[in-house]
Amino acid sequence: MNYRSLTEFVEDLDAAGELIRIAEPVDPVLEVTEIADRVMKQPDGGKALLFTNVKGSDMPLAINLMGSRKRMSMALGVDHLNDIGDRLSGMLKLEVPNSLMGRLAMLPMLKE
Structure with missing residues (x-):
């Protein structure tokens, strides 16, 4: 599949069960890093993460979108x-x- 936007790709990851949405307020300085580090150290590379409530930011933060062979394949459409x-x-x-x-x-x- 060819994605026209990052939003479209993130929605597809969510539908495929490859995304964890985190709505709790998180600090971008060390808290996000700690959470992402724990997830990415899982044997399969962990899930992609979407932080929707980052302190001091109006923008969501996506991490580990390409952290597995499956997600890379999805992004490349193969x-x-x-x-x-x-x-x-x-x-x-x-x-x-x-x-x-x-x-x-x-x-x-x-x-x-």
Whole structure:
């Protein structure tokens, strides 16, 4: 899936059970760091965290959004991270045509 915004990605993480929303007031100086550290040290990398009530800020704070292979795959729109490697490897092996028309013909492939 291609995400048009970070909000859309966060909502998808929530729907997939990959997000913990924290509504309690938290201090951004050391408290957020302590909570995030404990979560990220879990064997699977822990869940993504969304702090919605950060003291001194009107903005929510998202942490650990890419903290697992599953979430990275979701963000990149692939089933497995190896899929991205295979795509990049294939693109690096391409020979660039000498003609302008040949180069223009490659544009749709590069869009992927």
